Amino acid sequence: MIRNWWRMMQKHTGTTLVRGIPNALSCTRILASAAMLFCIGSRPALSVTVLIIVLTDILDGHIARATNSESDVGATLDSIADSICFICIAAYMFITAKEMLIRYVLPLVCIFAIRLLSLFICWIRNGHPYALHTISNKLAGATIIACLFGIMAFNTYRLVPVTLVVAMLSAMEEMMIMVLIEVPDRNEKSIITAMRRRNSGPEP
Template sequence: MKYAANILTLFRVVLSFLLVPLRDHCAVFTVIYLLCGLTDILDGVIARKTGTQSTLGARLDSAADLVLFAVILTLGVLWAGNRLTILLPPIIVVIVLRLLNLVISGVRHKKLLFIHTVANKATGVILFIAALAFMFTHSSVIVWVVCAVAALSSIEEGLVLLTDNHPDLNRKSIFIRNRQ
């Protein structure tokens, strides 16, 4: 049980990679996609309930989220087709902001940090739901909304990285300091 949460997180990575080749098999894709979301929820719940939360687990979760995001981005590119040029600017802004945060954390804190703010978690939920919605509707508005939320959460994460000397990976918000 000690490694259950981390095993579940690694399972999400494997499931994420299966999404690309299964993108044209709607029912199977949807089930696997929903399993990715379920494992994302359960790994944290299991870690907290069993008292097995760890820095490694938090980093694995962030890496698994990053893999799923890359897969969603890849699928979005494949599904967008000719509309991709219209959708590129907001996507590029978010990617640049996220990369800037990695540079800030690397330079300022000497390690790559992903802060689990409420805004970042909300962005993940919105992105998760939006990817399915986009698959069925191909609406560009969905992409713009997700990118706006993601940009705001990226800016908040950047501010945490710039202003906090020892950032807590589970800090709720730039406006709230976790109690130590």
């Protein structure tokens, strides 16, 4: 269905314009992430902002992969959008729940440092940084959104420790893939599939 819609869009609006849609969605996610800091005290506005972040995060990668329009620029922009989103969420938590955030400042700093190190390793080895669409990264994103929903809807922070553990494990897995695999596939599912692909070698 998406492929048919994409072909129709290309036919009527031009390939160059249509191929820019995933990047435009990533830029929208960056703006929506920054907008979170202006939604403090307004639960409806914050809910809409988080919804925009979730939808753009899902759609940009899905459209790019489903239509074979992935690019190095798009991958880098997606990674930048994810990093900015993480920073803005941390800033929002610092403003609204400073004491709770200070309690978990060490794991937060570690997660952020590992993510930056992964991007740096990828940049050194591949010429440009990009994040991986691993299952653990997707799970980390889902738990972050669930944690935010719990805070917004029920004023509960019970999911914070779980979210940090999942985010830490996903960050460590991504860094291991970046270190062990010379040119990681952006859509790599896990360290296990990455190692299997490396050990199997090129097809004859």
